Amino acid sequence: MIYKNKAFRITMNVIMVLLTLCCILPFILLIASSFSSEADLTKYGYSFIPRGFTLAAYKYIWAIKENILRAYGMSFLITGIGTVINLVMTLLFAYPLSRKDLPGRKWISFFLFFTMLFNGGFVPTYLIYSNVFHITDTLAAMIVPYLLMNAFYVIMMRTYIMTNVPMEVIEASMIDGANEFQNLARIVVPMSKPIIGTIGLMSAIAYWNNWTNGIYFIQSRRNLYGIQNYLNSVISNVAFLQTHSVGSGIVTADLPSISIRMALAVIAIIPVLVAYPFFQKSFVAGITVGSVKG
Template sequence: MATIAAAKKEKSVMDISKPANFAINVFFWIYTAICIIPLILVLVVSFTDEKTVLLNGYSLFPSKLSLSAYDFLLNDWLNVVRSYGISILVTVVGTIVSLTVMALFAYPISRRDFKHRGLFSFIMVFTILYNAGLVPFYMMYTQYLHLQNSILALMIPYIVQAFFVLVMRTFFSNSIPTELIESAKIDGAGEWRIFAQIVLPLSLPVLASVGLLCTLNYWNDWWLSMLFINDNIHINIQYRMYKALQDLQFLSSNSTAYAAILAQNPNFQLPSETVRMAMAVVGIGPIVFAYPFFQRYFIQGLTVGAVKG
């Protein structure tokens, strides 16, 4: 009888939860559409004819398509490809080096038996609250480190980020059992072996979470290229798109330059709205494929510290 009653109770709970599950699914489908439709709109408008956009506005179903925006952006396609290569190189190498250095910094200050953990934690917090300003920052990298016009100038400033170090320190402190480390020491393992074979494999959620954020920081950065790169060789794709936007604004405001282009090519039409959308598409690039590789561990990292029932 008790089994039958429990089964009936479970069935009634499932019956009650079906409408709730349906409502939740509908809500998230709508929310997902709200997030995805603007991205689709950006992609569609980038392939839309400029006159069509000016006459009819943005539309998911344009009456006329055109590649004029991409022709404008990819006119110097060799430099675009080179900038893509620099962005990919800086993002991949920078993320790997950044994760390595920050993990090596965060792990010691997470250990209660480390004598100077308070001092090094204070240094990290201090750099979050205070900074020297732009001029000393620029002088350090150009006059002392001599990194101007080099790829290292696009990597080194983001290698250690204090907030991420503190996040990793908290994870190491709360999720790596002290007993596990002590037992490894008893078995004869050294600190490097404990860190490489025990701590890092158990820390994949926080490594993936921080790694994804580092990847986005490196890929979306254009400021370091503007600050440290003066040539046309070492700039990344984001700053090249920024320069393309500046060229577009110059042509739009300078009638003499625009007239000179029309004299050479009477059929030329300066894209304005569509080229901005094309810049967004080109700028996103392969970074949209990065999240699926981090998704599994990224979700685990978000739920670290949740209360277990």
């Protein structure tokens, strides 16, 4: 029995090491490529050790640092506002659904599940946001569509509250004169910090990585671009210069297009890498929602 347990642990450790390498190696390759010369990347391809070490890609980025910092600021603003609103709406939806005495609970749950299976489609959704709500070229266009509410987050939050917040505590609080909002603020929220941290992290990453809203809804006010949209426009501009440089007198032979993509990707993921360790404990505790009850 001891031998079998030891073999199982060794096997699982090997599997976890391999999975860890699968997560880490792409980042190493990304960083190494951002410091490689354009000629070596074109000739030899990607390598875990930089070939022809150069800072050309980062020098190009440094030249447009003001725009990058502005885009960073917009991304932090969009991510912060969107995540907070997402968490508030998720809590206000999930807490009533966790109460078995809620009138019409089954019908409300049905409509929630229905949105996970069906939606209006891209074109009708775009027309509603653009022609009815008129959010085109506004900050709301970067926050509201597709990201402000997620039925899966509501289900996660509801399940966590049902399995980890004792109903007896809420009933005792109501006997003492507390109302539902007081129960939510003083009992449910403090006892649900792991799942709140988990959903908050997932929502923040979704907002940070989102670039489709900028493509769809931002037409003229490019100053509303977040870091993802701005970096995408930089890549497009570099590709345009290289494509149309022949016969135009523009010198782009030394323009590091491949390494610029890698360097821009490094810049885009730095905030996520910095923030994740602070949320790791809550993320691990929240993602195992319902696995242990006690």
